[in-house]
Amino acid sequence: MDLPTVEERAGPRQFGPTDEMPLEYREAATRMIQFHANSEIMGAYIERPFIRQAPSLDRKLAVSAQVQDEIGHGQLLYRAAENLGVKTREEMLDELANGKGKFLNCFHYPLDNWYELPMIMFFVDGAAMRRQASLKRTSWEPYAHAIDKICFEEGFHIKHGEDILRELANGTRRDQEKLQEAFEKWWPRILQFFGPTDDQSTHDDFSQTVGLKTMSNDALRNAFLNAYLPKAEKYGLEIPEYPRVEYHESEDHYEVYEEDLDWDEFFTVARNELPTGRGQIAKRRRSQDAVEWVREAIESTPTGGQPATAD
Amino acid sequence: MIFEVFRQETETDYHTHVGNVHAPDAEMARMFAQVAHARRKPANSLWVVPKAEISEVDADDPGVAMGGTTQKEYRWATNYSTGRMAEEIEASEAEQAEAESRRRRPSAAGDDGGDD
Amino acid sequence: MATDETLPWDREYALGGPDELSEREQAAVEACLRALADDEFVLAERYTEWQVRGPTLESDLAVANIAQDELGHARLWYDLLEDFGYTESELIWERPLGDFRHATLVERPFERGDWADAIVRGFLYDEFEHLRLDALTETEYPRIADRVGKVQGEEHYHREHARNWLERLATGAVDGDPANGHRRVQEALDRLFPHALTLFAPTVYEPDIVELGVRPTPLSELREAWLDAVVPELEALGFTVPVAPDAHPEAVDTLLPAERGRDGSHTDAWPDLYDELTFTYRQLDRREAPRLMADPDDADGDGGAPR
Numbered sequence: 001m002d003l004p005t006v007e008e009r010a011g012p013r014q015f016g017p018t019d020e021m022p023l024e025y026r027e028a029a030t031r032m033i034q035f036h037a038n039s040e041i042m043g044a045y046i047e048r049p050f051i052r053q054a055p056s057l058d059r060k061l062a063v064s065a066q067v068q069d070e071i072g073h074g075q076l077l078y079r080a081a082e083n084l085g086v087k088t089r090e091e092m093l094d095e096l097a098n099g100k101g102k103f104l105n106c107f108h109y110p111l112d113n114w115y116e117l118p119m120i121m122f123f124v125d126g127a128a129m130r131r132q133a134s135l136k137r138t139s140w141e142p143y144a145h146a147i148d149k150i151c152f153e154e155g156f157h158i159k160h161g162e163d164i165l166r167e168l169a170n171g172t173r174r175d176q177e178k179l180q181e182a183f184e185k186w187w188p189r190i191l192q193f194f195g196p197t198d199d200q201s202t203h204d205d206f207s208q209t210v211g212l213k214t215m216s217n218d219a220l221r222n223a224f225l226n227a228y229l230p231k232a233e234k235y236g237l238e239i240p241e242y243p244r245v246e247y248h249e250s251e252d253h254y255e256v257y258e259e260d261l262d263w264d265e266f267f268t269v270a271r272n273e274l275p276t277g278r279g280q281i282a283k284r285r286r287s288q289d290a291v292e293w294v295r296e297a298i299e300s301t302p303t304g305g306q307p308a309t310a311d
Numbered sequence: 312m313i314f315e316v317f318r319q320e321t322e323t324d325y326h327t328h329v330g331n332v333h334a335p336d337a338e339m340a341r342m343f344a345q346v347a348h349a350r351r352k353p354a355n356s357l358w359v360v361p362k363a364e365i366s367e368v369d370a371d372d373p374g375v376a377m378g379g380t381t382q383k384e385y386r387w388a389t390n391y392s393t394g395r396m397a398e399e400i401e402a403s404e405a406e407q408a409e410a411e412s413r414r415r416r417p418s419a420a421g422d423d424g425g426d427d
Numbered sequence: 428m429a430t431d432e433t434l435p436w437d438r439e440y441a442l443g444g445p446d447e448l449s450e451r452e453q454a455a456v457e458a459c460l461r462a463l464a465d466d467e468f469v470l471a472e473r474y475t476e477w478q479v480r481g482p483t484l485e486s487d488l489a490v491a492n493i494a495q496d497e498l499g500h501a502r503l504w505y506d507l508l509e510d511f512g513y514t515e516s517e518l519i520w521e522r523p524l525g526d527f528r529h530a531t532l533v534e535r536p537f538e539r540g541d542w543a544d545a546i547v548r549g550f551l552y553d554e555f556e557h558l559r560l561d562a563l564t565e566t567e568y569p570r571i572a573d574r575v576g577k578v579q580g581e582e583h584y585h586r587e588h589a590r591n592w593l594e595r596l597a598t599g600a601v602d603g604d605p606a607n608g609h610r611r612v613q614e615a616l617d618r619l620f621p622h623a624l625t626l627f628a629p630t631v632y633e634p635d636i637v638e639l640g641v642r643p644t645p646l647s648e649l650r651e652a653w654l655d656a657v658v659p660e661l662e663a664l665g666f667t668v669p670v671a672p673d674a675h676p677e678a679v680d681t682l683l684p685a686e687r688g689r690d691g692s693h694t695d696a697w698p699d700l701y702d703e704l705t706f707t708y709r710q711l712d713r714r715e716a717p718r719l720m721a722d723p724d725d726a727d728g729d730g731g732a733p734r
Contacts, residue, residue: 018369044479051475055708056716057502057515060475061495067478068491075347075484079331089333114707153351163719175711287480290540294482297599297608298335332485338591342584343485346492353730 003210010211012137013144017083025210029140030086032212037077038096038103039128043120044070045284046107050117062160066121069157073150080142097285099272104128106189108269108277115168115178119186121161123228127193129154130224131215139211162231169235176236183237191243191256192266194221225254314340315365316348317358326358337361387411441567441640445510452639456568457508458528458632459641462689463559464504465529466626468519470552471497472704473533474545482542489588490545496581503574506723510570515716520708524701525691528630531684532622534697543596543608547615550589551623554657556582558649559642567640574723597664613666620669621682622694627653628687647676654679 003022006015015021021029044067051067054060078089087095095101106124111117132154135147168179194217207213215223225245232239239245243260247253268274272281314334317326329348334340340359349357368375384390388404389411396404442452474494481487505518532552537544560582563575593612601607627650637645658672670679686692708716720726721733 018371020371041479048475048479050707051478052472052703053707055520055711055713056718057498057505057519058717058719061498061502062719064475064478064491064495064498068488068495071479071481071484071487071491072347075332075488076330078484114711160719167717172712284479287539291480291482291542293540293601293607293611294486294542294596296601298339298482298595300600300605333483334485335595339595342588342591343489345584346488347485350488350492 007209010139010209012139012211012214013141014139014211016141021084024206025212026084026086028207028210029143029212030081030084032207033077033081033084033140033143034087034092034095035102035104037074037081037092038101039107040070040074040077041096042103042107042280042284043124044074045280046111047117047120050111050114053114055114059164062156066157066160069153072153073146076146076149077143080140080146083142084140093288097281097288099278099281102270102272105192105266105269106186108272108274108280109186109189110276110280113178113182114164115175116182116186118161118165118168118179119182119190122158122165122231123161123186123190124193125154125157125161126228127190127220127224129158130227131194131220134215134220135213137211137214143212165235169237179235180237183232184240187240188243188261191221191245192261192263194218194224196263196266197258221256222254225256226252229254312336312340313362314344314359315362316340316344317360318348318354319356319358321355324355326356331362332359334359436573438569438572440569440572442569445507445570451635453511455632455635455639455641456571457511458630459636460504460508460571461528462530462630464501464508464518465527466533466552466556467497467504468501469527469529469700470533470548471495471501472700473535473537473548476537477542477545480539493549493585493588496585500578500581503578503723507570507574515718516708516714520705520713520716524693524698527693527697527701528689528691529693530622530625530628530688531686531694532619532626532688534688534693534700535619535622536696536700541611541615542592543611543615544619546589546592546596547612547619549585550593551619551657552626553582553586553589555623555626555649555653557586558652558656562642562644562649565640565643567643571641593664597666609665616661616666616668621684624650624679624683625686625688628683628689630689650676650679 001009001020001022003024006022006025009015015025047063047070048067051060051063054063078092081087081092082089092101096103104124106120111120129151132147132151136144136151138144138147165179168175197218208216229239229245244257246255246257248255265274269277272278312334313331314337315331316329318329319326332340332343332347334343337359341357344357344359348354368377370377388400388407395401442448442456445453448456471494474490474497477490478487478494481490505515508518509515532548535548537548560575560579563571564579566572566575596608596612598605599608601611627646629646633646636642654670654672654674658668658670661668669682684694686694726733
């Protein structure tokens, strides 16, 4: 298939593994899905310490299940990407370990305490859900299929996140203060989740013309703010004055003053150059290196296994 | 090794392809498939099949013409005009008509809740 | 399960419900439950350390599932202790370090990447748990009898998981040498075996637990059965075990570590672990640990969505 045909036929779930897709499409799709898969893994990484630290049995179960789901989503997404024939799962995981693999901005920052957890579990996961809902209409069918499953599982993540938020918001004065602090720290990063508005993003145009991406950054962010700003207010969180977010009633649109956000930092993060992000990548690599011997052992057992090449 | 995973919802359903697992062998693949593809929605049965064992005929393969390329309407109830028929015959014809009309339509976006 | 197919609700029980127990009976039931609950809880904690750090994505999912199963079991047993008026906070988050009755095996830390430890720990523990649960199917305490089946339902996967991994690590080549994988497992076994023996360390309540029928089979018998099961299996895979299956009990006892676990004495790993898991509870200045799910008595507990 040539590119003009792709652009013409582009629509929800139009393309699958039996279609001969042009390289440009396959590379764009791989990049997008790989980013998503990497984000699931790194999101899991950032949340995992809170399994140990959860302040009740049921919360511990829920956080463990969330982290588990995220690894599961990574598994589904790498597979959807592998189908494009550009990179194997092993190659993508190696790239994540050696710092080449990109992932969501929010997961380059540390989560310092329980108060910050709902910022990820509710707001960031909520933003991710919004994006995922739009991806149900992506043109690469295996990606859409993985998204179906992810959306099915992920609902409880955000609801659990909101429950944690609610508990803290209804807690002591100190809880509320700490919560507000956490919110102010994370708010700019959450706003940057969807990336810069359309004129600043490099890959977006192509992704949209071939149906991989179905909603613009701006539209996604707007939908997110529509749903989550009222929630923030419901829990007594004060939206900081900066960065400025103005609601224009006539257009039902939230205007975010992009100049109030630190895009230098964002692009540093996007290049995997933020120190805390590099730290996360390095930590994960060490953990993965430490279990390399296990992968070797099972790949060589007499019961089966093939050499550890393109799996 | 990659094992493709197939789920059977209930005793009376067919197995449907739902994804894969990476595992050293079938025994481990069976253990992993239960968690990767059925921990949320238990299935009646899971098949795990080494990817390499799956043999495929693809519509785009050279020489493949599933359904044929010359007229085959003689195989279709819709080809014959015989007036009212017993209800099971009418039903069979309606099914064939529906299948043919779906075949001619481009596929619509699936919106199911996934398998697990 | 017991070979005689009498269902829990069809039997007669020598012991009554939680409100009908004598002081002596309650003490025995509590001691039995605490060991059960604490074992599963701390075991689960160490398993969760493997989440996002598993050797493959799939094995990560599996170990997470096992962790959640074990935590779910702990929850069932702690819930039975709540019958006696204790709260979750009193049972876990605000409890004195030395009051916990888990075996030292489950608290032991492991080196980064030591998957052999996870497997050997699981193997040794799950074989014990299988025997303990089997013994508990004969319990005279109806509240325990009610829940054993549910727990057994999930333990089968755990045993299979441990066994399958053990077999593969035993023969798997690392750096081209099968001996390397084997060596790692042997090292884990050498390190963990003495701690596994604390699973069977009796407490002062043991005579009552047996006599009153809370667990009619004594720990000493469970230990014999356990040795009969694990030693030959490990030896068949080429591992050396520090004790012969027919070794005299006193010879086996000499392998026990100084800390016994069941009497509240724990290794140096426990204070740090406890500190970590209570950190947020203390930071938030909590006084209670609210539930997110229905009480086990009110739920189906079949893994599905709430009704």
